Amino acid sequence: MRRLAWLKYLRIVISLLFLLFTVVIFLDPAQWIPEWFTKTVVWPQFAPSLLKFIVSAGVVSAGFILFSLLALVFGRLYCSTVCPVGTIQDIVYRIKRKLTKARALKFAQSSNILRYSILIIVAVSVLAGYSLLLTFLDPYSNFGRIMTHLVRPVVQLGGNGIAGILHNNDIFFLPKTNPFPFHWASFISAVLFLLTIVVMSWSRGRLFCNTICPVGALLSLFSRFSLFKISLDKSICNSCGHCSKVCKAQCIDIKTREVDFSRCISCFNCLDSCPSDGVLFKSGLKLNEKLKISNEETESSTRRNVLKGVLLLSAYSALKAYGARVTGGEKPTEIPEGKINISSPPGSLSHDLFNKNCTACNLCVSVCPTHVLQPAFLQYGMQGLMQPYMDYHSGFCNFDCTLCSEICPAGAILPVDPEVKKLEQIGIAKFIEGNCVVYTDNTDCGACSEHCPTKAVDMVPYKDGLTIPKVDETICIGCGACEYACPTRPYRAIYVEGNLVHKQAEKPVHEEIKIEDKGEDFPF
């Protein structure tokens, strides 16, 4: 089918564009990228959109449906175009082919037991409300963490360098950005996944996609019955093996002249590889040939299992090594903040719902304009590992901003109207008088009240003309501006106690101001 060879080039262009777009949405320095663009780019991401569909049942918002249908017709187009990890593997493998004289890949038996076992375990755990396994295995989410925790800091460093030079020359369009806190768990998870991907693709192309990846396994169930399939024209094929050599999925068996289309990642490399033009891509209805599903292969699956185990174990042990958060220390305050629960982002409705749906892609962490969203360690418990939480030592939630809820591809943070968000109580401010500057130093402070968008934290008369904070819990929304701004260390004098289930705060009411303006003179 040389006349369809253009499919390969189309696939390359689309995949590179998607990779580029998916990269830049994680690197935006100052909200230059419009919200609709970010939403569009992540819309087709399979695992998050599937989760979003489960919570919101919005067909329009579910890119996974499109790619499932596409898989039923044309095969695993998601894997070849939209999946950023897929494209990275292609790039790694291509580099290897250019740099080394290693022999081309050959057909390999499928690892059905491994890949479908993983799929079943992941599916069951997601349905049971645990997204942690998916968090570790979903390619897009892992890619997100690689961008957020490995690439973004490097780009930021370079960007700040360039910005510095520009600023010295009086050019200010490129702002410097402040790095956000380092997170061991997310960093190690990103490094391990990247290493896994590089090693696996370097040695055997799209091995990951047909062994570990749950999205690949799920799509293979559809592509197995795809209307259009890649196949070999047995009347022409002389088993020369040219097609098999360019197959990154190792799914063309030249001995039997069969193609395991369930493993084909739709790269279309093979279409123009056959000297006799015997690689077909056409409707299976005419072919009328049954595809054999290979059932062997248990030996290599144990090896994969070990690999997977190592991945999970090392991430877990790294987490254990990471201790509790340590705050700075000067002029120490003495009363520890009694924070029991952290807060989940507005729009997530409750910790439970949030933990179930978030795959920790960290896109919200990357785009959050105040950096209040940071990946958790064990703050939510094990199941919320690397999922974002409201870190009020890093920033506070901008009152008018709903960006994270708009761009969340997994429906873990559901779209929320700005006016509704302004009343969504994700936590409640708690004041510790004994730590407060007004109490300890007898000087004015009020930083907490300054930043409070609802004046739930107000300054009330104290003594000697001083004022001291007082919290009105009914109108507090838990944005954390007070906790962020509070100047005392190591313990702050005000902190937000998270609501496990978000509540609705009351709207602040203020009477109209009446001022007698004589409209004539100046008071001096």
Place this chain on the structure above:
Amino acid sequence: MKRRDFLVSGASAGMLAGALAGSGGVSQLAAAVLPQQGNFDLVAVRDGEPDVMFDRAIASLGGMSKFVKKGQKVVVKPNIGWDVSPERAGNTNPKLVGRIVKHCMDAGASEVYVFDNTCDAWNLCYKNSGIEKAVKDNGGKIVPGNNESAYKPIQIPKGKSLKDAKVHELILSSDVLINVPVLKHHSSASLSLAMKNLMGIVWDRRFWHRNDLHQCIADLITWRKPDLNIIDGYRVMMRNGPRGVSEADVVVMKQLIVSRDIVAADAAAALIFGSKPEDIPHIRIAHEMKLGTMKLDTLKINRIKI
């Protein structure tokens, strides 16, 4: 709206010109409008649009060229602390900021920089305050103030609580500093005025809150006084400051205070707000430290009603 303002101001200017100038030529209109020039310690204007009030105020001080010489670099420091719209009066009026930038450019400034170390996310503050656009439209440069690397250490030998700080490098490298706060209620500092506004040229504000806020506010003024202070009282946040909760906190007052004396400017603005200057600790402290005067009856004040 704009046209009406223009007509109104034009008409009143014409009447004044007729009354005062008499034989003065039309080309001297601007000069003729203003009874006296240059010798005022403080100018207070009311009942005009922000830009019109500033035109009148600066003209009565002899024009911007008295403050900005050809080729000089100017920093205009408004309050851009919050991600709120101009109607909320949490930030300096963008129309006023734009007009000041224009006057500086017209006076021959080589560059006019505008920045603030904001409280809310800086890019949202710059955008939603309307100030970014106003500055660019009038030929100024809006500069991010969000990164610590732009702030350089200084010593404040006369400071009592604040002995050193890190201030934005533009403050150090520029010739002229024009301070443009908005008059508003402030939960920490009672009122946010000209002296308080300079907290936004400093990186570490946490230290101030921790170490006697009012004293620190006054201490920074011992290091550098702005060349001109312009207090925006067009819309005034009467409560729930400095961020405000809703437009219900705001009263349209249409006032403007301009002075070289930062303490006097703050005292006048405090009186407009309805407070006594001596009740605002940092005004009292600054007065006692002789950084300016809050005794307005000792000053020559030009009062302009539009």
